[in-house]
Amino acid sequence: MTSALDTARAVLTSESAALAQLASELTQEFEAVVAALLQVPGRVVVSGMGKSGHVAAKIAATFASTGTPAQFVHPGEASHGDLGMITRADACILISNSGETKELADIIAHTRRFDIPLIGITKKPDSTLAKQADHLLLLSNAPEACSIGMAPTTSTTMTMALGDALAVALMEERGFKQADFQTFHPGGTLGAQLLTVRAVMHRGEALPVVAPETEMGDTLLEMSAKGFGVVAVAEAGRLTGVITDGDLRRNLKGLLERKAGEVATGSPRSISADILLVDALGIMNDNRISALFAVDGEGQLEGLVHIHDALRLGAA
Incomplete structure (x- = not known):
């Protein structure tokens, strides 16, 4: 044997x-x-x-x-x-x-x-x-x-x-x-847990953003192009709503005939860019969502953090 x-x-x-x-x-x-x-x-x-x-x-x-x-x-x-x-x-x-x-x-x-x-x-x-x-x-x-x-x-x-x-x-x-390697490994899990959302969030042109009056056809293009499965609805830079895959499913009937502001979930959950990434991950896990928009004290849109960003950096 x-x-x-x-x-x-x-x-x-x-x-x-x-x-x-x-x-x-x-x-x-x-x-x-x-x-x-x-x-x-x-x-x-x-x-x-x-x-x-x-x-x-x-x-x-x-x-x-x-x-x-x-x-x-x-x-x-x-x-x-x-x-x-x-x-x-x-x-x-x-x-x-x-x-x-x-x-x-x-x-x-x-x-x-x-x-x-x-x-x-x-x-x-x-x-x-x-x-x-x-x-x-x-x-x-x-x-x-x-x-x-x-x-x-x-x-x-x-x-x-x-x-x-x-x-x-x-x-x-x-x-x-x-x-460069050390930059990506600033202390393993501990380093990741000390990161703030601001340090890793997507911003500027990378953000999926539309105005309330944007046609849903154009909104879908923006949502797909940015690749986060979510789009922010903002007016004068202020976050007023969020459209997710769930919102699309709930509004399938006549979807392309509507505006972004009509489909969006109003008063969306958001965070400060200065909270810890691990805390943002906790919020996403608790609410079973995959992304959060970061806003300043006036509600102005600053960035987006996705759950994969947190997991990739070891914040779990």
Whole structure:
């Protein structure tokens, strides 16, 4: 009977051999992917389902902490409103060993509709993901390391290592130094808990804002373009209402015939930009909302913080 130690050594040997194979099989397409990601003005959105989703979240986190703005979007949540987080300014990396993960279909369609760069990571060159992707990074055809050859082991190891390779290549291309790394790691969780909303909030042109008299068609365009799943209704710079996905669903009948001020929820919940980010996260969690607008003492709109900003910075 094989001992646990023998099994462990066999798994590590198998996976290390797969990594060596992957390194030898990398093509110039890798450089094309790095070049494409360097041109992204927004964020790199990484997604996958199941084990691939866990790997995608890790890759996004590594990108974000090494100078490449990134975030993980769950494909299931994307199909229920979070597609608005993926904008024309972004790029998507989608991970699927088979290339046929059905939960990724809506994200793939979204990227094709709005000409958002799509990078696929898969083992199957003839798969749907491979055919739809603008750039394709193929995993080596190496067996899984488990005894039944089915549990994601070798494939997820290769994918995670490929994500690390992309992150490091991007770091070097950007000239990312130790001082920059320290900027993104000012004390781990403790540092994040001391951040204020003002330090991380979106402001200026990044804010989704419309006037009360704005037609709902134009309001929807603003909401989609800014990618936060919410839009502020402001008059003379003062926050008077907020429109969320829930407001849209409640007002579907005749929606495009109405004005933003008619659809918005009045007297919306807002915060001061000077409160701690961790406190803003608590408010969002308590009220089951994903974004909060920050205003000054006169109600003038100053910025927006999204729950993903807080989670990405480790304020949880």
